[in-house]
Amino acid sequence: MYDSRGARSAARAGALGAALLLAGCSSGGGGGGDEPAANPQAAITQQPKEADPFWVNPDSNAARQVKAYAKAGKNGDAEQIRKIAAQPTGEWIGPENPEQEARGFTEAAQKSDRTALLVLYNIPHRDCGQYSQGGAADGDAYRAWIDGVANGIQDRPATIVLEPDAVLHLVDGCTPSRFAEERYDLLRGAITKLKSLKNTRVYLDAGNAGWGHPDQIYQPLQEAGVTQADGFAVNVSNFYSTQDSITYGKQLSEKVGNKHFVIDTSRNGNGPYAGGNPEERWCNPPGRALGETPTTKTADPLVDAYLWVKRPGESDGTCKGGPQAGDWWPTYALKLAGASTP
Numbered sequence: 001m002y003d004s005r006g007a008r009s010a011a012r013a014g015a016l017g018a019a020l021l022l023a024g025c026s027s028g029g030g031g032g033g034d035e036p037a038a039n040p041q042a043a044i045t046q047q048p049k050e051a052d053p054f055w056v057n058p059d060s061n062a063a064r065q066v067k068a069y070a071k072a073g074k075n076g077d078a079e080q081i082r083k084i085a086a087q088p089t090g091e092w093i094g095p096e097n098p099e100q101e102a103r104g105f106t107e108a109a110q111k112s113d114r115t116a117l118l119v120l121y122n123i124p125h126r127d128c129g130q131y132s133q134g135g136a137a138d139g140d141a142y143r144a145w146i147d148g149v150a151n152g153i154q155d156r157p158a159t160i161v162l163e164p165d166a167v168l169h170l171v172d173g174c175t176p177s178r179f180a181e182e183r184y185d186l187l188r189g190a191i192t193k194l195k196s197l198k199n200t201r202v203y204l205d206a207g208n209a210g211w212g213h214p215d216q217i218y219q220p221l222q223e224a225g226v227t228q229a230d231g232f233a234v235n236v237s238n239f240y241s242t243q244d245s246i247t248y249g250k251q252l253s254e255k256v257g258n259k260h261f262v263i264d265t266s267r268n269g270n271g272p273y274a275g276g277n278p279e280e281r282w283c284n285p286p287g288r289a290l291g292e293t294p295t296t297k298t299a300d301p302l303v304d305a306y307l308w309v310k311r312p313g314e315s316d317g318t319c320k321g322g323p324q325a326g327d328w329w330p331t332y333a334l335k336l337a338g339a340s341t342p
Contacts, residue, residue, distance in 0.1 A: 041070045041078075044085050046112050051295045054088035054117045054159070054307070055109035061328040062089075062313055080337040081313075081330070088294050089266070089308040090119040090161060092326070095136065098122075098145050102152025115157040119309060120149060120190070123166045123183060128174040139182050146190045155198040161205060161262070161309050162190060162229070164236045167220050168207040188225035195228060203262050203304075206232035209240040209248035210272060218255035230304075231260040237310040238264065239272040239288055246300050253302055263298075265291035266308035267336060283319040284332060289339035312336050 269289030313333025
């Protein structure tokens with residue numbers, strides 16, 4: 001058993017189409033960016049492009065919560081949640097309308113001269129029947145879903161984190177071995193399809209610093225097509241420190257052709273939780289904090305970016321009093337933000 005079995009938010013895309021595009025336009029473009037404003041009702045704007053080229057969704061759950069708190073006169077809480085709302089976070093494409101969602105997010109990002117950060121999490125037999133169980137009905141359905149995502153992105157800039165836990169769960173035995181051949185084929189096909197797009201970067205999920213050793217996963221990653229991807233992602237939806245994640249990623253990179261990688265720093269400010277049931281330490285752990293804000297200016301040349309792949313404030317699952325996986329949980333969001341330095 002490994003504590004990387006965290007629930008993944010098969011997140012709702014939020015407002016799409018014209019409303020999302022208008023929000024994207026009004027959120028500011030070019031290279032400018034603003035510090036959190038003293039006015040709790042100030043609009044959510046983009047971060048400076050030179051350090052953080054990823055799109056901030058001005059209509060995210062966190063952004064809506066800022067507005068709600070400000071309207072209620074809870075200005076202190078509004079400014080705490082602004083620490084989350086002001087940063088770019090992953091948009092988890094849902095199972096029903098992949099083309100529409102991918103188009104909406106990438107068009108809004110392009111309007112703001114930024115890159116959309118998308119998370120694809122729909123592999124068949126997803127999450128081994130746990131909090132985020134589900135995924136595409138079969139291989140054909142998954143291929144059609146990937147085609148929809150690609151059709152939605154077209155030639156607009158996008159960075160994709162592909163299928164959290166999909167390879168790891170084959171390695172740790174959570175996903176039965178009878179599904180392995182198809183899963184590897186689906187991942188290879190997804191990478192090939194997405195990399196055929198003009199401005200899309202793809203990072204295949206590769207576990208985290210706490211589950212095991214790179215020797216256990218590098219060959220499965222190769223079988224899944226990591227050499228055709230731009231690299232791999234580590235610490236998705238988890239809490240291991242950035243330094244531990246760099247160490248793990250560099251060890252793994254040596255074994256897969258010195259591939260670059262990205263790190264999910266969304267909730268790793270205080271490192272992993274050491275209390276409670278070891279098998280559920282990943283699930284809504286108390287006392288955690290926001291980590292380094294998203295940026296392409298990292299501590300190591302092999303690390304392409306620190307990203308907030310998991311959206312801070314969205315539940316890992318119905319544990320420790322949390323709502324369903326992926327649901328917004330303002331109480332937990334406030335604790336994450338309050339434990340972090342501005």
